[in-house]
Amino acid sequence: MSKSRRRFRRAFARTAATAAVAGAAALFPAPAAHADLVAYWDFDNPASATLVDRSPNGFNATISGGAVYTPSAGGKSGQAGDYALSFDGVNDVAATTASLLSNRARFTVAGWVRYDTAPTGTSGIWGQNNVVEVGFNPTTALNFWTHSGSSTGFATPAAGTGWHHLVTMGTGTALVMYWDGVEIKTTPAVTANYGSSTDKFKMGGQVWNATGGHFQGSLDDVAVWNDALTAAQVASLANGSATPLSVPEPAAVTLVATGALLLTTRRRPRESQGATV
Ligand SMILES: [Ca+2]
Ligand SMILES: [Ca+2]
Secondary structure (H helix, E strand, C coil): CCHHHHHHHHHHHHHHHHHHHHHHHHHCCCCCCCCCEEEEECCCCCCCCEECECCCCCCCEEEECCCEECCCCCCCCCCCCCCCEEEECCCCEEECCCCCCCCCCCEEEEEEEECCCCCCCCEEEEEECCCEEEEECCCCEEEEEECCCCEEEEECCCCCCCCEEEEEEECCCEEEEEECCEEEEEEECCCCCCCCCCCCCEECCCCCCCCCCCCEEEEEEEEEECCCCCHHHHHHHHCCCCCCCCCCCHHHHHHHHHHHHHHHHHHHHHHHHHHHC
8 A cells, every 4th residue: 555545544544533532422422410310509699599409300499587608619619609508597498399308219318518616406407397307406416317217317527627528318228328428327227208298398497397497507519319329429429520410320321431432442443454454
């Protein structure tokens, strides 16, 4: 083969490989949010009393009692434009208008929690009264109660230790709590349904009961899933490599990996062909 023809072949192979990568990107786009993501609030719309649900489901929450956004960069990431919501422990609450946790066979609620003063009373961090209740109860423990799947908890870490990542999960066979990405408590309890109530999903108070029980501290990036997350998914949230919008379905990860593999195996014969002709 002539030198110019070989050069042409090499250039053609490079172009084809580039096109193949572009094609693969179109065939295998970045994974969408986990299909079981129910709602996600990042608290990054500080001009509004409405907390925008960043999932496609539109479960916006409304601030009442005077809960305030932290200043820009006051959110977990510490970056400009990242806000958290600060609760006064008196009457502040963020409430949806939906009973998000009713009749779940499995669920996960995850988010960042910060409390700079020790809790002075039973206080709710997130949940839905009479179905799933999470918060300080008593003041020395983080407690996770469900209507029909038992309850669990662990001793409260000291106040003033910054942001912590909390996960409360019902797998159908156990209640699982993660703290800063580590599975800190698992309590076996089998149920096909964690219960239902007409109460709404709330953050910062009115969780242990329909009224009262207000949390003093801040929350950021709270999300609800209609499934149990894997330990790897929890770790990715806690170490900041994923947000609730980028925690992928395990199936999507497999598809992307398969695409990359196909690309690799298809390119090899073409290159060796060029060398032997
Ligand atoms: Ca208040
Ligand atoms: Ca935020």
